Amino acid sequence: MTEHLGPCPLCGRMMIDGPSVDRHHWVPKSAGGKDQSPLHKVCHRKVHAVLDETDLARRYNTPESLRGHPEIAKFVQWVRRKHPEWVDWHHSPRRR
Numbered sequence: 001m002t003e004h005l006g007p008c009p010l011c012g013r014m015m016i017d018g019p020s021v022d023r024h025h026w027v028p029k030s031a032g033g034k035d036q037s038p039l040h041k042v043c044h045r046k047v048h049a050v051l052d053e054t055d056l057a058r059r060y061n062t063p064e065s066l067r068g069h070p071e072i073a074k075f076v077q078w079v080r081r082k083h084p085e086w087v088d089w090h091h092s093p094r095r096r
Contacts, residue, residue, distance in 0.1 A: 009063035010043040011076050013084045020085040031057035042088050046075050 005015040015021050015038055022044040027033025030053055039047075050071050051060055060066050067073055 005038050008040045008043055009037060010039055010047070010066060010072075011079050013040065013080060013082070015040060016085055018085065020087050026061045027057050028053040033057070033061075040079075040084075042079060042082075042086065043075075046072065046079075050075075 003017040005017055005021060007013065008015050020041055021038050022041045023036045024039040024044050024047070025033040025036045027035065047056070047060075047066060050069065060069060060072075067076055
């Protein structure tokens, strides 16, 4: 039986338990973060491809702040048209 996990905090598409969903720490564990929630795997990968852990800990530690980042906002507009279980292999993370 398929379990619906509610909407993705980043893109708003419904999450279905399985390989298309990851868990995301809103403040990285390396910065002492403990709060986490499910996020589409493709959304999670995009977040980490665009932002490093310092930026995530300081400025982008909520769904609202992430959606305010120009590159993430553009991605969200694009990914909203995809099926909820769609998974894409994103490029390796860019680090500064």
